[in-house]
Amino acid sequence: MPFIQNTPDDQREMLAAVGVKSLDELFEGIPAELRLKGPLAVAAGISEDSLWKELKQLASWNSSGAGGSFLGAGMYRHYYPQVVDALQGRQEFVTAYTPYQPEAGQGTLTAFFEFQTMIAELCGLEVANASMYDGCSAAAEAVIMAANLTRKRRRVVVSRGVHPHTRRTLKTYLEWTGLECIEVPLGEDGKTKWADLVDADCCALLVQSPNTLGVIEDTSAAAKLARDAGAISIQSVYPISLGLLKSPGEAGFDIAVGEGQSLGIPTACGGPSFGLFATKQSFVRKMPGRIVGQTEDSQGRRGFALTFQTREQHIRRAKATSNICTNNALMALRGAIYLAAAGAEGLREVASHSLAKAQYAAVEIESLGGFSLRHTSDACFNEFVVDCPVPAAEVNRAIDAAGMIGGFEIGRWYPELGPKALLLAFTELSSRDQIHSLLRAMDSCKSRIPVG
Amino acid sequence: MNKDLLLFEKSRPGRRTLRLGELDVPAARLDALPAGSLRETPPKLPEIGELELVRHFVRLSKKNVSIADSFYPLGSCTMKYNPLLNESAAAIEGFRDIHPLQDPGRLQGALAIMKRLEETLAAITGLEAVTLHPAAGAQGELAALLVAHKHFARMGQSQRTKVLIPDSAHGTNPASASLAGLTALEVKSGPDGLVDLADLESKLGADTAVFMITNPSTLGLFETNIARISELVHAAGGLVYMDGANMNAIMGIARPVDFGVDMMHLNLHKTFSTPHGGGGPGAGPICVTAELEPYLPAPRIVENDSGLHLDYDIPHSIGMLRGFAGNFGVLLRAYCYLRRLGAEGIQRVAENAVLNANYLRVKLRDAYHVPFDSICMHEFVCNNRNQREQGVHTLDIAKRLIDMGHHPMTIYFPLVVNEAMMIEPTETEAKETLDAFIEDMLQVAREAEENPERLHAAPCTTPVGRLDEGRAVREPILRYNFSD
Numbered sequence: 016m017p018f019i020q021n022t023p024d025d026q027r028e029m030l031a032a033v034g035v036k037s038l039d040e041l042f043e044g045i046p047a048e049l050r051l052k053g054p055l056a057v058a059a060g061i062s063e064d065s066l067w068k069e070l071k072q073l074a075s076w077n078s079s080g081a082g083g084s085f086l087g088a089g090m091y092r093h094y095y096p097q098v099v100d101a102l103q104g105r106q107e108f109v110t111a112y113t114p115y116q117p118e119a120g121q122g123t124l125t126a127f128f129e130f131q132t133m134i135a136e137l138c139g140l141e142v143a144n145a146s147m148y149d150g151c152s153a154a155a156e157a158v159i160m161a162a163n164l165t166r167k168r169r170r171v172v173v174s175r176g177v178h179p180h181t182r183r184t185l186k187t188y189l190e191w192t193g194l195e196c197i198e199v200p201l202g203e204d205g206k207t208k209w210a211d212l213v214d215a216d217c218c219a220l221l222v223q224s225p226n227t228l229g230v231i232e233d234t235s236a237a238a239k240l241a242r243d244a245g246a247i248s249i250q251s252v253y254p255i256s257l258g259l260l261k262s263p264g265e266a267g268f269d270i271a272v273g274e275g276q277s278l279g280i281p282t283a284c285g286g287p288s289f290g291l292f293a294t295k296q297s298f299v300r301k302m303p304g305r306i307v308g309q310t311e312d313s314q315g316r317r318g319f320a321l322t323f324q325t326r327e328q329h330i331r332r333a334k335a336t337s338n339i340c341t342n343n344a345l346m347a348l349r350g351a352i353y354l355a356a357a358g359a360e361g362l363r364e365v366a367s368h369s370l371a372k373a374q375y376a377a378v379e380i381e382s383l384g385g386f387s388l389r390h391t392s393d394a395c396f397n398e399f400v401v402d403c404p405v406p407a408a409e410v411n412r413a414i415d416a417a418g419m420i421g422g423f424e425i426g427r428w429y430p431e432l433g434p435k436a437l438l439l440a441f442t443e444l445s446s447r448d449q450i451h452s453l454l455r456a457m458d459s460c461k462s463r464i465p466v467g
Numbered sequence: 468m469n470k471d472l473l474l475f476e477k478s479r480p481g482r483r484t485l486r487l488g489e490l491d492v493p494a495a496r497l498d499a500l501p502a503g504s505l506r507e508t509p510p511k512l513p514e515i516g517e518l519e520l521v522r523h524f525v526r527l528s529k530k531n532v533s534i535a536d537s538f539y540p541l542g543s544c545t546m547k548y549n550p551l552l553n554e555s556a557a558a559i560e561g562f563r564d565i566h567p568l569q570d571p572g573r574l575q576g577a578l579a580i581m582k583r584l585e586e587t588l589a590a591i592t593g594l595e596a597v598t599l600h601p602a603a604g605a606q607g608e609l610a611a612l613l614v615a616h617k618h619f620a621r622m623g624q625s626q627r628t629k630v631l632i633p634d635s636a637h638g639t640n641p642a643s644a645s646l647a648g649l650t651a652l653e654v655k656s657g658p659d660g661l662v663d664l665a666d667l668e669s670k671l672g673a674d675t676a677v678f679m680i681t682n683p684s685t686l687g688l689f690e691t692n693i694a695r696i697s698e699l700v701h702a703a704g705g706l707v708y709m710d711g712a713n714m715n716a717i718m719g720i721a722r723p724v725d726f727g728v729d730m731m732h733l734n735l736h737k738t739f740s741t742p743h744g745g746g747g748p749g750a751g752p753i754c755v756t757a758e759l760e761p762y763l764p765a766p767r768i769v770e771n772d773s774g775l776h777l778d779y780d781i782p783h784s785i786g787m788l789r790g791f792a793g794n795f796g797v798l799l800r801a802y803c804y805l806r807r808l809g810a811e812g813i814q815r816v817a818e819n820a821v822l823n824a825n826y827l828r829v830k831l832r833d834a835y836h837v838p839f840d841s842i843c844m845h846e847f848v849c850n851n852r853n854q855r856e857q858g859v860h861t862l863d864i865a866k867r868l869i870d871m872g873h874h875p876m877t878i879y880f881p882l883v884v885n886e887a888m889m890i891e892p893t894e895t896e897a898k899e900t901l902d903a904f905i906e907d908m909l910q911v912a913r914e915a916e917e918n919p920e921r922l923h924a925a926p927c928t929t930p931v932g933r934l935d936e937g938r939a940v941r942e943p944i945l946r947y948n949f950s951d
Contacts (some may be wrong), residue, residue, distance in 0.1 A: 017807045018548050018740075020897040021822065029826040029898060035842070038818040041825060042720055044689045044842055049721050056590040060809025063552050070803070074561025076576030086566045089790060096485050098520060100558070107528035110549050110910030112874075113746035114531075117936070118929040119869050122531035123745035126524070129474050129513075132946040136510035142945045145746070148602035159646075180790040187786035191616060191648020231504050238562040259497070261506050274790065275777045283557070285567030285791025287748030288603070299943065305746065308939035317471070318931035322939040328605070328642035329880070330891065333651040338642035341603040343737065345744025355474050355520055356484035359509040364487050366569045367495040374499070375492035393499040415570065423568055433692070447491040 017060065032249040066328040083449030083464025087398050087440025088227070088423040089150075089178050090288075093255060093365060094444055095349075096356050103349045108272040113305070113341070117320040123344065124319035125318070126463030134291050137257050137362075138271035139264025143293035144304035146347035147339065150274025153290030154221060154251050155188035156303045156337055160294075161219035161247035162194055163301050163336070168218035168246065171196045174207040174237075177251060178274075179428045185221070194218070205230035205390040205400075213240045223251035224260070227428070229343040229398030229438065230390050231260065238267035254278050254291065254350075256396050258359070258366030263293070270294045279353025280346055289343035289350060300326060304336030305344075341467045368443035369397040376441055376450050383454060385461045387438065398440040400425055400432060405460050407437035414454040415426075419449065421456075471930070474513040474523060475947045484517040514595050530930045531745070532874045538900050540827075542846045542889025543637070543685055543736035543878035545715050547605060550807070553741070553800035562799055567791040571776035578775035583766050584802045588733060588752055591813065592711075593724025596760035598767065599752045599793040604712060605639040606788055607732030607751030608679075612647035613785040614730065614755065614762040615677045615706050620709055621783070627676040627705065633662050635685045635881040640710060649676055660839040661684040668699060675705035682726070683713045683844035685881040687824065687887070697727025706759075708731065714738045715893070716821055716845035719814030723754075730755040739801035750797040764788050819894035820845040823901060827892055830905045834912035838884055846891035848884050854915040861886040863922035864911055866933060870909040870926045 021029070026038070035041055042050070061069070084092050103109075107122060114120025127145040131258040134143035147153035158171050171189065173182060175198050182198070189196055202208045205228045213220055220241040224232035234250055241248035252273035262269035276288035294302055300323060305371030308322035328335040357365065381402055389400035401422070403410045411421035422439040428430050441450075479934035497505060515523070532539070539546035557563065565577055585597040601607040612630065619627040630644040633654045641651035645834040657663040662680065671678075678700040682690045690696065697707045709723050709731035715738045723731050724766055735741045736749035743749075755763065765784045777792055808816065821844055828847045832840055851861045865875035865888070877889040892901060914921050926932065 016812050018550060018895050019819050020895065025898040026819075026822060033822070033825045033829050033842075038822060039843055041818070041821045042717075044691060044844075046691060046694065047718070049694060049725050051721055051725075055719055055810040055813060056814065057587050057805070057810040060807050060812045063807065064842055066552065066803060066806050068554050069806070070562075073580060074559045076564045076579065077561040079560045079564035079628070080566075080569075081560075084566065086568055088568055090566060090568075092566075094487070094891050098484060098517060102521065102524040102528075104554065105525070105528040107531045107533045107932050108745055109554070109742045110534035110546075111531045111532075111745045112539065112541055112544055112546060112743045116532075116865065116869065116875055117934050118866065118926045119532035119707035119874055120530075120745070121930045122527040122529065125473070125527050125530070126607050128945075128947070132475065133512055135946050136512060139510070141509070148748075149605065149789050152602065152606070152788065157906060162547035178790070180787055183765070184789060187613065187788055190613065190785070193767065205712055208623055231501055233501070233503075235503060239880060248545065248922040257506065257510070259506060261504055262703075265507055268505035281563040282566045283563055284565045284574065285919075286789075289748075296943075296945070299945065306945060309938040309944035310935050312932035312934050314856070314932060316931050318934045320934045320936050320939050322473070322936070322943065322945075325940075327638075329638035331642070332638045333641035333645045335638070335642040338605045338609055338639050338646050339603075340605045340637075340639050341734075341743075341747040341749040343602070343744075343748040344746035344799075345742070346748055348745065352520070352524060353485075355513050355523075356517075358483040358485075358514045359512045360485050360514070361485040361487075361511065364511065365485075367497070368487055368490055370497075371490055371492050371495035374496055385625075394501060411570070415573070420566065420569055420573070428845070439675065443487055450492070453505040 022226045052177055073123065082418035083418035083445060084452060085422050085439045086420045088438055089180065089274060090282045091277045091440060091442055092282060092444055093277050093442050096355055099279045099349055100353050102352050103345065108348055109345060114321065117318060121318060122169055124307050124349050126348050128309060128319045130347050131307060133351060133354045135293050136256060138293040139262030140271055140293040141296040142299055143291065144302055144306050146342045146344060147290030147292050147304055147345055149286060149288055149290045150251060150272060151184035153272040153292050154181045156222060157249045157272045158174050158185055158219045159188060160301050160303060164247055164298065167192065167217040168216055170217045171219045172212045172217050173198050173221045174223065175200050176207055176228060176232065177221055177223040181251060205394060206232055209240055213244045213246055215244060217244055217246040219247045219249055221249045225253055225256060225396040227399050229395040231394060231396055234261060234266035255366055258362035260390055276351050278350040280349050287343055287346050289346040299323060304339050304342055319412060365443050370443060372441035372445045373397045373399065379454050383458050388456060397442060398438060401437045401439055403435045403437055405463050406434045409463065410437055410457055410460050413460050414453060417452055417456045419452060473947055474515060477515060477519055477523065478513040480514055482514045482516045484515060484520050537872055537874050538896060538904055539874040540876050540890045540892050541874060542891040543712060545891060545893055547740055547893040548895040549740055549742040550804060553803045556803050557796045557799055572774065575774050578768055580802045581798055582775055584798055587805050588754055591718050592731060592754040593722035594754035595757045596763060597752055597754045598763045599750065599798050600764045600788060601751040601753060602740060602789050602794055603747060603749040604732055604734040604751040604930045605643060605751045608639055608643035610764055611648055611708055611730045611732060611753045612643055612649060612677060614759055616647055616649060617762045617785050619676055626674055630676055631670055631678045633680060635883045636679065636681055637710060637712065640679050660688050661690055661692060662696060664692060668698065671699060671703040675703045677706045677708050679708045679710060681710040681712060683716045686839055686848050687843040687846040688839060689844055693726040701727065712737060713845060716724055716817055718817050720817050730759060735797055735801040740804040741797045741800040748794050748797055750794045766792055816894050823892040823894060823896055825891055827901055831908055834909050846889055848887050848889050850884055850886045850888055857915050857919045859915040859919050859922050861888050867911050867922045867925040870928045873904055873907065
């Protein structure tokens with residue numbers, strides 16, 4: 016049987032030691048009427064080589080867009096150096112448990128401490144935790160933390176530019192909290208129109224920049240709105256953009272959250288990735304998730320251990336700051352290796368190449384005629400909405416026919432943008448040749464414009 | 468050179484590992500971006516050449532104890548072998564580089580894997596509807612409690628706000644109840660370690676929403692009264708939730724649906740062999756009855772004429788708990804594992820997990836006190852009662868085991884046993900590994916008699932000795948201080 020090493024002889028010897036006659040007897044504590052009478056309705060097992068063949072076939076039913084991909088909308092295809100796979104893939108990291116025994120987990124713990132430092136630096140804030148599940152749940156937990164910090168305030172003000180999955184996750188987490196969630200619309204320029212909803216009853220303001228339409232928000236103004244009203248300000252970030260764009264800390268935010276996938280993690284059909292979470296030192300005791308701290312052993316040697324565990328569910332139980340237990344440690348390790356491999360210069364390079372590709376594509380797309388950018392590319396980072404002369408789904412089919420993955424039909428999330436709006440993303444991996452293939456595919460759609 | 472420097476201490480200006488090729492389009496026009504949108508101070512990230520980067524993380528990896536190098540009998544965590552094929556599978560380009568928002572016609576392989584995994588988990592639990600969406604067991608618990616909360620609200624029974632939880636439960640149970648807007652209420656364990664039926668009955672009523680039960684329990688015992696418990700909970704109008712953390716003991720032997728369970732979560736990173744990764748990523752699918760299916764989180768995998776696709780628009784759903792469909796990379800690994808096992812293999816897993824646990828129990832029970840000393844399931848709990856007189860605590864025993872090359876068992880949990888040691892060997896360990904562990908445990912027991920100091924001083928073979936964890940709270944240092 017795969018993965019089981021006990022031989023029939025081993026089993027006999029062990030059963031005798033236990034004092035039972037059969038494996039079946041071990042389960043006599045389960046009342047007979049509750050026992051399964053026949054075999055499970057599951058297919059018979061297969062060998063490793065048969066499975067490998069099956070996997071190759073199943074994978075061939077998927078398209079990984081080897082000719083290029085312009086699909087982002089929350090997950091982005093960036094290059095990561097091979098060291099990321101090789102180092103993260105080490106079995107000593109992959110098959111360890113949460114380092115509750117710090118002496119036996121200094122590897123993971125040290126990497127977490129370095130991760131926390133790098134995430135805090137990236138966000139321009141003082142501290143970070145050792146990761147959350149993903150960007151959406153990190154944002155939801157940040158809002159709950161803000162409500163706990165501001166006590167009686169009941170209103171959460173959220174920009175409509177925040178990723179729809181984040182907004183839906185937030186709604187789920189807040190369902191029974193009594194907190195009221197108000198969505199603030201975007202203006203013609205693609206930026207949030209805050210109006211006067213951020214007032215003395217507001218506990219949290221949540222904005223994403225660049226937002227889901229790719230537009231860079233005026234983050235300093237949003238943070239100031241919250242600060243003036245005594246609310247907690249939260250920015251959801253696209254970490255790669257922070258190689259160039261103003262950090263949440265510089266803009267004056269209290270909390271930064273974000274989807275960590277772009278930091279060295281493949282898109283893998285939506286996960287696993289990790290959520291990043293950074294804030295001020297004074298808020299640490301209200302922060303969700305695992306936190307690693309530096310300390311010493313009796314000989315004065317530096318070491319690291321999980322700390323502030325009294326916030327957590329295994330100690331505080333019903334009164335914990337969150338129910339999070341297992342988080343996304345191994346993906347955070349990937350993020351740490353990626354950030355260390357890039358350094359500030361490398362990250363700036365990735366961000367500016369991504370921006371350069373988007374700016375180049377924007378000019379070329381507008382020169383096709385018939386296609387126009389909804390918001391000027393000068394307002395955007397690496398992603399923007401294109402208004403197509405035909406439904407975006409048709410444009411995507413043309414791009415698909417050329418062996419590439421097209422953009423996201425953003426009207427599905429923002430009906431106000433209409434069915435012809437296409438969200439296109441560019442990264443350092445979008446080569447000039449791929450961009451021109453994209454342009455040709457888009458151009459070919461013009462001939463399909465219905466006459467009259 | 469000091470090998471224990473942090474990345475920040477190894478950093479030298481001008482070094483780096485990631486360098487992109489020459490840009491094939493005009494350089495970015497930074498001045499075109501909105502005024503004030505650029506970063507003023509670069510992040511202080513380390514500047515490291517590739518070799519130093521490799522050495523740094525290889526050395527760190529050697530400071531971990533892992534399943535790949537050591538016996539890891541961590542109770543309740545099911546530290547079984549993580550098949551390497553599964554790692555290779557996740558690296559196949561057609562799985563690794565696919566985007567969740569792609570045209571579903573170009574995702575049929577991934578969707579088929581998820582669909583088949585749902586069907587297999589439904590067969591194992593007997594519950595009809597499965598969602599793979601939750602990111603971990605605790606998120607699965609939250610999802611299920613939100614399902615229950617929504618169900619009762621829709622049925623006009625909003626007064627059902629109490630979640631009854633045995634005192635031996637994982638801490639995530641009460642924490643999830645609070646997050647779901649419900650109130651946790653503790654139910655006592657009886658002298659046999661099982662749920663105290665009288666206490667449960669006294670707490671059931673018109674305000675009962677859910678009874679959460681871990682079965683087998685964290686004491687490694689099967690709740691023999693589970694069917695009666697379900698009857699009582701159902702008679703009171705409540706739902707039965709089973710924490711499936713310990714499913715490794717019973718899969719293929721018994722199905723939770725036959726216990727009267729209405730909903731449960733599974734931890735793919737425990738029972739279904741996906742790696743723990745130093746604390747995740749996991750996946751916490753939930754399985755529910757057909758009655759509760761409408762409330763499951765979005766998206767759901769559905770089939771129509773053009774094949775499988777993800778439906779994000781589910782009218783009565785509790786909503787989303789995270790982005791996209793789920794931790795596909797984890798789901799894929801679990802799928803591979805279950806394909807290898809098949810129906811018979813699944814049953815063999817439970818049998819051998821239970822056999823290995825009982826073998827350790829009988830071999831250790833003379834040296835260590837086993838408070839509930841009967842045939843156990845996949846794990847058992849002992850403690851330091853026999854060693855306490857020598858001033859030896861459970862922590863000392865655990866730390867000494869590290870020096871002997873084993874990862875310690877789970878300690879100080881469950882809370883219902885004083886100074887508990889919870890031991891779960893899993894089915895993947897060989898008898899000679901168990902024998903070596905037994906020998907070492909017996910030696911530790913002898914040392915506790917003869918030389919307790921040795922235990923208090925442990926571990927002494929690790930990169931650092933026992934750490935001052937109190938200091939990490941009193942004087943928190945949560946990041947590298949660059950002014951040092």
